[in-house]
Amino acid sequence: MFPNAPGTQSLRFRGPTTASSDAANASEKLKTGAGKKVIKDTLIREQLNRFCGAMYTAISDCDETYNYWEPLHYLIHGHGFQTWEYSPQFSIRSWAYILIHTFPAWIASKVFTLDKRPGFFAIRAAFALISSYCEAKLYRAIADHINLRAARYFLAISLFSAGMWNASTAFLPSTFALHAITLAYSYILEPVSSKPEASKRTFNAVFCLATAVILGWPFVGVLALPFVFEELSMSGEDEIMPASRPVWAMRRFQRLFNSGIMALVLIALPVFLIDSLAYGQLVFVPLKIILYNVFPTQGSGPELYGVEPWYYYFLSLGLNFNIVSILALVSLPCLWLTKTFSPTVGLRLGTRLRHAHQSTASDLLLIRLAPVYIWIAILSQQPHKEERFMYPIYTLISFNAAVTLSLVRGWFEDAFVKATASPYRAGRTSLFGLFTRSILAITIFISAARIFAIQRYYHTPLDIVFHFQYNELPVRAIQSYPSFYQNLKLNTSLPILEALEFAEETVDLSVLKNERLNVCLGSEWYRFPNRFLIPNEIDVKFIDGGFKGQLPGRFLNDEDEQLKKIKLSQDEMALDRFWPWLGTRMNGSSFNSLNLPESDRLVDVEKCDYVITLLNDEILKQESKEWGEICKCEKILDNPRSNWLSRLIWIPFVKVFDDLQDGGLNKFSKLCLIKKKSLVGSSD
Known part of the structure; x- marks a missing residue:
């Protein structure tokens, strides 16, 4: 011992x-x-x-x-x-x-x-x-x-x-x-x-x-x-x-x-x-x-x-x-x-x-x-x-x-x-x-x-916003403002996305700020990753997706007149130098603790330039024709329609666990990025 x-x-x-x-x-x-x-x-x-x-x-x-x-x-x-x-x-x-x-x-x-x-x-x-x-x-x-x-x-x-x-x-x-x-x-x-x-x-x-x-x-x-x-x-x-x-x-x-x-x-x-x-x-x-x-x-x-x-x-x-x-x-x-x-x-x-x-x-x-x-x-x-x-x-x-x-x-x-x-x-x-x-x-x-x-x-939301930032928006910016990107020295003989792979600099999207583009979230608002993955030049809005609870509001930012007035009246207060984010002291929207919907959260779909939404195969073509063009779709698991075991684990080379093909135990919907019709011609 x-x-x-x-x-x-x-x-x-x-x-x-x-x-x-x-x-x-x-x-x-x-x-x-x-x-x-x-x-x-x-x-x-x-x-x-x-x-x-x-x-x-x-x-x-x-x-x-x-x-x-x-x-x-x-x-x-x-x-x-x-x-x-x-x-x-x-x-x-x-x-x-x-x-x-x-x-x-x-x-x-x-x-x-x-x-x-x-x-x-x-x-x-x-x-x-x-x-x-x-x-x-x-x-x-x-x-x-x-x-x-x-x-x-x-x-x-x-x-x-x-x-x-x-x-x-x-x-x-x-x-x-x-x-x-x-x-x-x-x-x-x-x-x-x-x-x-x-x-x-x-x-x-x-x-x-x-x-x-x-x-x-x-x-x-x-x-x-x-x-x-x-x-x-x-x-x-x-x-x-x-x-x-x-x-x-x-x-x-x-x-x-x-x-x-x-x-x-x-x-x-x-x-x-x-x-x-x-x-x-x-x-x-x-x-x-x-x-x-x-x-x-x-x-x-x-x-x-x-x-x-x-x-x-x-x-x-x-x-x-x-x-x-x-x-x-x-x-x-x-x-x-x-x-x-x-x-x-x-x-x-x-x-x-x-x-x-x-x-x-x-x-x-x-x-x-x-x-x-x-x-x-x-x-x-x-x-x-x-x-x-x-x-x-x-x-x-x-x-x-x-x-x-x-x-x-x-x-x-x-x-x-x-x-x-x-x-x-x-x-x-x-x-x-x-x-x-x-x-x-x-x-x-x-x-x-x-x-x-x-x-x-469940990785699809990250894939969609990645495509939005590094494919859709750069193409739109370069096609709309070609003179702004002359320093990139893109190979014009190649499609833009291929040419961007050989670019020496990151595409500056600041030129899009004046367009005030909005990407809107519908029924899948809860899948949105966060704004760190959306360029600052793009705003994120909510449209009616059938959710009956309280959606998030927004913090007041430096462009809000209400916040500007408060800053002017409190500029000389010593404590503000230790906490410059005065929007945390105010409500940017109306709020309640009862999970009741607030009317100021939603915008009309016509104010959206892009929409990220969940579409089933049978309505995919119809929705696209009514509002705009589908830029990108990725399959995402439909939990209620999938087998309880096959949705919990994935085993390669096993037919019933085949995640992206028909015939398995899992069922899928499509999470899509859709572009407004008025933007289709300007960026294609």
């Missing part, structure tokens, strides 16, 4: 076998300078995967577009859609959260002056970098304080998870909370103690948790409850005699309290000041979010936006984590079974850390596994449910599943040792490694099939 290093919880240690010796030695290397290369390699793997997600993942939630990308676009470029949540009357979205994301987009806007798209991907790349760092930190913490085997399982699960592929680079407070919670638990996994150096663990964990709560999503505070319980009541590495426990408890409380006060000063105070400046009134947004969701006014509340059955999150986790979700949910029963029935429980879970009055490794591990259960139990009771509400625990799900897999493998090893009476043979056999690798291979395959399905079935 190998002795535990101080502060290490070991899930299992067998007799002196080669495999366990190698694992122990590898785990020790992670705690020294020799482990730096391992961590660096882990970070590189995470970055490559997350950057791929950042570049190719579609935006799956209109809340991400209108509540986060659009306000950010307003801060960077001066215009954007405004939702009722950003109305000063309601103020339940934090401008502080938006502000901290401006730097990558601002840098991109200075480097790429003719294109906003790099700003969109710069922010996503920043998310990828943050996510990979936090996951690598948690991987190391698992290796240091649980064991290397569980760490490797965690890495494989998290790296290839379909859920993490979508969540890690989404511009959502729940994703921000995911990263902060992941970082917090990289500190929490270290056993608690009252040693002076343990104060750093407490503060780092509290700071990360407070950041998740205040800047991210207030409700993730419940994920801190196991940590608080551990800090205040579990001895951890301390040997506490009954007589000294009151003094010990007071010191622990004081340490936690001081860390909390420091975190509030460092996080809550700046957030309060920024949001108060932005809204022009004293406001603490996290508190308002809680009040809106827990104590809504009559007729309002989150239930207006849909309710789901109690088992919704189990289906969601099954979709995004497949068999991993089952492994995660049975982690506590597996821990209990191991502690109760394993013949080598003292070796597998670790005996008491050193003394009788210290916490056992199994008790500490129970505390680390509990947050997943707490989160699912609480959120399953709420009527309004959305997939993104599970984001904050995604890495913890991977951790729970990794622990389960490690424990179950240990059961098989125990059974093998009992059957063969040979710990040496147990260490030499490859059966156990084959078992765990098979489980991981299955979950990776299913996750890959899910990722491919998302990319192939």
